[in-house]
Amino acid sequence: MLPDQKLLRIPGPTPIPPSVKQAMSRPMIGHRSQEASELIQSIRPGLGPLFGTKEEVMIVTGSGTSGLETAVVNAAAPDDEVLVIVTGAFGDRFAKICEAYDLKTHRMDVEWGKAARPEQVEQYLKSHPDIRVVFATFCETSTGVLNPIGEIGKVVQHSSDALFVVDGVSAIGGVEANMDDWGVDIFVTGSQKALMLPAGLALIAVSERAWKKIESNPQHRFYLDLKKYKEKIEGNSTPFTPALSLLFGLRQVLELFEEEGLKQVFNRHKLMMNMTREAFRALQLPLFTSDQDASPTVTAVQPDRFSAEEFRQVIRKEFGLSVAGGQQDLKGQIFRVGHMGYSSPADVLQTISLVEIGLKTIGARFDFGQGVAAAQQVYTNWREQ
């Protein structure tokens, strides 16, 4: 509608804050310069708290998937038996990577839209004592489910000697994580979600236990060999040329987190989730996940009386408002609203007000303002706490 205005409300990539854009447009520097070294040094201490770990976090230049592959080739030795907990398209991706390396891959498929249950994982591990790595997804972006990684981690620790590897791509930076307490051995995220950056960086936190295996793991790997990254980052450097403009941006992102306070960042995401869910509920649109399984970063809706695709097309064309559709089997069945990263309660209100107009346009019946009012009430209650 307004040229130059894009309302990007997909579950990543997400909008970039102005100060981060500005930071990223600093003049380029040499990646072996003193300035680059200082840049990396300034970033390092801010990364651990995002994962809830005291360990060092590795920075790989690549998409989120490069981070997942890094986890696989470092955590799993050739011919390892592994378990992948698949709750959606990104669990499926973990499994496909494992299969590409000819690992003995067990899939524990969970109905899409539901979270994995720790008991189920426990049972699986007990009946498959040779599993060496367990892979799980924190926020399953394709369904808006947040898996109970803390509880699953406990179960993995108690029922096996397996390493526990978690995809935190659409959660880290928006949802509290406690890697060390939860017993996560490798925790991966990408830059383009709650971290408010363009895609291009994979961040990988690694436990002491995982390092032991990685050191002696004979799996073929070169660019994605975590040993190289560890050796270099301890000297404030990288093994290969890093995406420096993204590192400039990441430093500013960490400053924004510090300014707001991480606790408040996580609370803001929960608030946006609650506002979004109550709004859709008030509009009588079926939510795809239960309150218990819902992620603070993305909400999936499964409309029963209209086409999700027609709706998405209307709001994109009429208001420049982008929400995501369904993936794989859910294509055409759901739409997904992102509320993570550089996103505020004010943005949620704007999204809902436009969603309402879009719904009316395709014939839904309700009173204007109903969804907005529900979200306003959630926001107000939260502020009064």
Next chain:
Amino acid sequence: MLPDQKLLRIPGPTPIPPSVKQAMSRPMIGHRSQEASELIQSIRPGLGPLFGTKEEVMIVTGSGTSGLETAVVNAAAPDDEVLVIVTGAFGDRFAKICEAYDLKTHRMDVEWGKAARPEQVEQYLKSHPDIRVVFATFCETSTGVLNPIGEIGKVVQHSSDALFVVDGVSAIGGVEANMDDWGVDIFVTGSQKALMLPAGLALIAVSERAWKKIESNPQHRFYLDLKKYKEKIEGNSTPFTPALSLLFGLRQVLELFEEEGLKQVFNRHKLMMNMTREAFRALQLPLFTSDQDASPTVTAVQPDRFSAEEFRQVIRKEFGLSVAGGQQDLKGQIFRVGHMGYSSPADVLQTISLVEIGLKTIGARFDFGQGVAAAQQVYTNWREQ
């Protein structure tokens, strides 16, 4: 609330579109270079349509007020008798500039919040036949009034030989203007309102009739001498070093206008005005101007049950939402919401949804979503037309 997010809804300066920001950050060039000359050449044809004139538009580097002073020192000769139609703080400013030059200044004061009536101007001119220049304000930013410049122009033409000078600062680019038809001799605007740029450029359109007087006007002036600007712009240049980054931005603004279509730009502003007014009406907040006198670019509200200042403070502090307060005698009496330039119906909905929460916070009673629903209905009706 969210660091780095500012919701600027004052009647100027207004938010800058991303593509304009990007254009403004081009590498600096010499102001006498071929590139600068091509830049000015590319801008010239797009300016006239904003004012509704076939005449050339002068570009002065300075604030809006420098544009107003330019109009005064070029249109009025020393000791001229002039009439200033004062409908608010910016009419008052025109009068103060005239007085600073010791012109024989008549003020026609109109009650703030109301538009000037052409009959009143006619009467004044008939009883003061020596008036040589009439000054008026198109959109009076301090009250949200749009004066009927077309009708006043006709009256000035029929009842006098005076030049007609108009301050178009918070209107041009957001409200249709027909300078040539309306008989406006000098029409001034600034870059920081509906033109979506930072402050720093004054644009001044001048009629043939005005040029005749300007050529022989003995008034002291140097930087603001329009003759110098005319001579230079005809050769795609400027008499003094121009704000080149703003010119880069202006070129992009004109491209955005072309992309959207000027007619649609003006309709969008009317739509945003109607959405805003109906929302406040639904919330039972008294509008400061009548529908007939209302400007498409800014809406003033005069709350009768709470403090405008307390309300402004709450929404600024809690949501980063800035609206303007009252000026001069209206200080503390009104608040003013800007909806011009890089502003969409989606932004109006966001503003209203936050305004509602702010109102509840200071104790107003109404149902959440009421104002939003009214604005959504206006938008829907407009889209169905």
